[in-house]
Amino acid sequence: MNIPRTLPMVQGERSEPKESNMKSAVVLYSAPAAGHLLPMVSLAKLFQEHGFSATVITFNHPLLSSKTDQEVSFLSSANPSISFHVLPLITVGDSYANLKPPDVTRIIVEAQNKNLQNFILDLSKTSFVRVIVLDYMCTDALDAARQLSIPTYFLTPFSASFTAFLLNLLELDVSSSLSLKDFNGPINFPGLPPVLTSDCPKFLIDRESDSYKAFMQTVPSLVKSxxxxxxxFESLEQKAISALREGNCVPSFNMPPVYSIGPLVTERREKEREERHECLKWLDLQPKGTVVFLCFGSLGGFPLDQVKQIAIGLENSDQRFLWVLKFNTEQSNIYNKSIPEFELDQILPEGFLNRTKDRGMVVKTWAPQIQVLHHESVGGFVTHCGWNSILEAVIAGKPMVCWPLYVEQRLNKVLLVDHDTWLSVAIECYDQDMVVAEEVEAKVRWLMEGEGSKLLNERAKAMLDKATESLTETGPSSQAFMQFLIDLEQQHLSKTNI
Incomplete structure (x- = not known):
């Protein structure tokens, strides 16, 4: 099946700039969540290093707990050389009660298409917009962006392995009548280790479900771009990257070029200030490599019962810990926009903070994760397996305990602990509705002082070396980005020579 990648130019709107001295620009269009904005900002920096001006565009989302304007303000103050723009607020309905968050996002992105086009057209009056990069959550902007006759690419905010998973699922969708739930044993997809249905996103396992049908409308956009x-980077996900590059995941489609250019990591700053975060000052007082860091992402909150199980496990482990606690009434509702205000002593076991004050610290809602992971006192990381968090741990050389919560994180867990895929830089918590205190205690102890922890640390340090090498001038990620720029120039030349 061949999906066309060309669209007619919007008549009378954008044309090639005639001024040869116009600055080359890139527009990066991102969903508003931190996990999407942060890699876009890193990519914007990379473009700037190669002489482009960069503008990051996003929009308000009614189901996110954080305010987009505030998030953009944090990023803008930390990255003054990048332009940021929030599209005008659009009201697309009185209630979202009956819609799933991805469906709301699609409605908003589609409704914003004209605003996006108008912004790019205005920018084109003063800059030569060479390329548009879309976040995967903005797939409904692909046609609108390419109507401007500008090369349009995607930045996937997840792993190459999950990209391969999605394209394998697209191939399965068009070539058979099977659902993922129909597989009794491990599923063997090109580029991936054997994957169980239980490790796949729940909303994708039944092709007859509304969530599957809605999500699968977005996947073909990857191959249309x-x-x-x-x-x-290559050494992190070599099998998945090779399978994508060779088109093995979607033989029924024309596979576009893929470029592994990471790790792209940018720190989200709470605000610009000289004073260090209190948790960093606390870490300064702890012995080297003795603190386990627990953090579950910008959307990863736990209900009260699970909070108490974590606390009991940490207390009984006798390990030093730094725990970033986000409380949520429903763990599954990651888009809950009314996360309750709370005080630590109201939701933690009675006396917990006093009993653990000499070896533990609990921080509400947020901590400077990159700085924490790079601190010499931190010896391990309990993570929800979000892709940004994984990369941040990799470039800090820290081993992990995997505690996946939602979307693709269970698949990321498989990749982290699979010996044949990566260097096995993590162990996993048993996947269950409630991770009990005994499991928390056992895994924290194993990570920090167990007989396998030394080997896990050695593997984590080896992966850090490979990540560092990938970003050197001759490293594979740097070379991949240079190839992308060469291909982009060839697109421009072929178009102007027609």
């Missing part, structure tokens, strides 16, 4: 930029 001019190419895919991936926030990963």
């Amino acid at each position: 001019d190419g895919i930029l991936m926030n990963t």
